[in-house]
Amino acid sequence: MDQRTPIRRAPTGHSSIRRTTPAAALLLALAVLGTVSACTGGVTGTPGAAGLRDPYFPKLGNGGYDVTHYGLTLDVDPTAHRLRGTAEITARATQDLSAFHLDLAGLDVESATVEGRPAAVNRAGRELTLRPDADVEDRLREGRTFRTVVRYSGSPQTITDADESEEGWLRTADGSLALGEPTGSMAWFPGNHHPSDKATYDIEVTVPKGLTAVSNGEPAARRTEGDRTTYSWHTPEPMASYLATVAIGKFETKESVTPDGIEVFTAVDPEVAEESAPVLGRLPEVMEWAAENFGPYPFTSTGVIIDREDDAGYALETQNRPFFPGPPDIGLLVHELAHQWFGNSVTPATWQDMWLNEGFATYAEWIWSEDFEDTPAQDSFDEAFDDDENWAFPPAEPPSAADISESPVYGRGAMVIHEIRLAMDDDEAFFDLIAGWPKAHRHGNASTEDFIAYVEEESGQDLTELWDTWLYGESRPPEG
Template sequence: MTVPRLLAAAAVTASLVLVPVSAGAAVDFRPGSAGAGDPYFPKMGNGGYDVRHYGLRLAYEPATGHLTGTATITATAVQHLSRFNLDLHGLTVQSVRVNGKAAQWRRSGAQELTVTPAKGLRLGKRFTVTVRYSGRPQKISDKPLGSSGWIATADGAVALNQPFGAASWFPVNDTPKDKATYTFAITVPRKLTALANGDFVSRKVKGDKSVHRWRMRQPMSSELSMVAIGDYETLRTKAGGLQSVVAFDSGLASSRKQLRSYDKKTRTVLKWQSKLFGPYPFTSTGGIVDELDVGYSLETQARPVHDWNTPGKNPPDDLIVHELAHQWFGDSVTPARWKDIWLNEGFATYAEWMWRERSGGATAEQIFRNAYAAGPEADVWKGVLSDPGRDHIFDSLVYQRGAMTVHALRKELGDDVFFRLVRGWLAANKGGTVSTAQFHAFAEKFSGRQLDALFDKWVHKAGKPKL
């Protein structure tokens, strides 16, 4: 995420051992937890199951703001389940079926949808949940963290989910720890375009409607899923086996040349980043540019979204570089808990620094020195990088001190070891979830260096570190 532009210019999930129950043995079915255990967002996510796939069929009417949805969720029970929860905020549920049979369900709290299947679900068994729902989805606002979720626009809507917006438009296990693949089938008025994560599959016209299908083939956290509906100028290209889809709100795109320029910039940045970070982790890329009034860009998986309001101009390089770096740091390799978000934002901000140096601007060392020159009372030194607090996950502490920490590690190890370490870390954890402790341990094992002092002063203590 690139948060307010003043900053922009600025445990791998444990393997599950599934033990079958012998025939005739008594089974102790219990409810899955209503929460995934993240101290920052204790009511987000749920326990007892692991989602493998979301199949989302959506129909949206911009004139009324009404959404009709059917979510088919494929999951595996990780305990003997008597019932389980999904996260769904505000929308009306028409029916819930588990393995094709009607299930009991109830709503509670801000977003709990509790589902009780006709019979218990055994540990290790795959099951499907089909939820039919509808209503007028709303964005979710939080004073320190801004707005996310379903954001209505003048001609459609854009769904941005970080950190807590996914439940505003589909039933979900809304925790970064539970990654899944996705398919989207989105029905909108014929004149509009509907976009989502991943690979474009098809567009079919049915009377005055059009159905747009997309597929995200690689595992994705719910916070990174995305839908964009509107009057867009689009450009779809394919080069080197990588599909790119660029879409600008029609009021922001002055010509096809502008779209081609954005596409070219994206491919140039990805080629450069692939040399630094290793192979690009997805099969598609691109970007969506729209006027959203949320004040940030977001690294939605394989196709970032930029809130932008300058017709005829593309978002600046810093924003593009930052969100594309997130495709490795945050999207492919994702912190399991929100307190470790510096592993996303520190590396993405540092990618900006390296791009400026590559483009003939200040060097990464000069940018580091300028950032470090902030006085001891500056916001960047307030808090602990590895645990900034729920309301501070998008503060300068996370972005700027995070980038300074990356640079300090680079200086400690030297370029050869540092960049090999980065590529090794990303390759070893591709598609998974991680923690600060795991990164520390990996860096020490890979480099053969003892790094406790560096991590202690830069990552685990508040205040301005001494150089």
């Protein structure tokens, strides 16, 4: 995420949505204890946790299962700001489940089924609790795969973060835009919205004829019936939910293929198409350069979405297809494309590991400048070193959720990478190391501890002093 600037409704009544009454509360309490018998419609086992205890978002995500695939079918009316959706969620139980949770903000749940059988739904704020029918008990045993279908509708929310930036579902000049970092994806579909649970996606979006719906991955189909057009998108590689996007509006779209066989899909608002053309023309060049430095591109498609400047307050590394509010400069394009390796393929284990995303993407800008703009990375390091904002806190320990996108995570995070380069004193070995990191955790998750262990093993060095000074140190060290 970059260039961030500041800029509940209760569910409607429905037979499948249970409001809290004394009797319902007793049944839910029994379900939580895993003691509701088959005659009450419950299953044996224990409930999955409501939250994964992330250091900054402890209620984000859910325990007891691992999502493998989301099938999202959305019908959107941008003018009325209404959305009707069906989420088909395929997951594997990681324990015997009696109940489990989904994250969803604002939208009204109409019905839910587990393995085709109606499930009881209780709601508390942004937490849905689903209690499956006893007939599907065997499907919720540890290691088994089960399918949940949730139908929902309403006016999707714009979520204001702790740093006062806006995400979730945003209104744009001619449509809508979904951005998810760090918690916004729960505004438009129910799921396990922690970056540690990655899944593949199929997203189908129906919009008024004349508008285009762009998402992640590759375009799968398009059809028009009457005054509505449906766009289908397929993401075959695992993706964290915060990287999922939908952009609806009037776009100029282009498709091509890189020399390496990577599909390219770009969508640009006509208002900024002419201004965007020069930087878009350099996308294949940036892709080739990034692959030389970071290893083979980890996905089957790439591209960009460029909307108008007022449509969002920041750029975001949405998977396969970064989003930009207005034409980016070359440095920002390099940054967001570098995220496809650092952040999207190898995704942080928790939001405390955010510096691994932003430190690497910022360092990508430094080495681009070194290669093409006669600015040695050491000069970029020196400039970052002199910037007081980079010393507000250690990059691996932001004080709060409001700080995970602040300067130290970017600038000082990049300084950590450069200090590793200096410690190795061998550029060939260093670039092998940074290319090996996304290879070692391709399409997975990794923590700061994982990175420290990886660097020390690959370099053969004990870098305790480096980590203590640059990654965890509270103050700026003396120059030299």
